[in-house]
Amino acid sequence: MNTLGQILRQQREAKKLLLRQVAAVLEMDTALLSKFERDERKPNKEQVIAFAAYYGINPDELLLAWLSDKIASEIQDEALASQALKEAGKKIELFKKKKGK
Numbered sequence: 001m002n003t004l005g006q007i008l009r010q011q012r013e014a015k016k017l018l019l020r021q022v023a024a025v026l027e028m029d030t031a032l033l034s035k036f037e038r039d040e041r042k043p044n045k046e047q048v049i050a051f052a053a054y055y056g057i058n059p060d061e062l063l064l065a066w067l068s069d070k071i072a073s074e075i076q077d078e079a080l081a082s083q084a085l086k087e088a089g090k091k092i093e094l095f096k097k098k099k100g101k
Contacts, residue, residue: 004065005039011055026050042070
């Protein structure tokens, strides 16, 4: 299981691209891209989708990593984090059912 930053770095390195090359195409600062890859900053959803398109990978793979990173970083220090995630999963299903009505 890799973080979004790890996935982004792996994709870039597998294609033998420099940070500045990717940053130029995606119209972002090289330092910002470096921070994304080191998990020091989090891209927004649109940036995640742009990375997926650029690297030619399934956007759902990157969005899943992005969302799980966001959730984990938010609740990592909470004693009840694992239990809360289980409850949240149940609530998501409940909300989906209510929306379907």
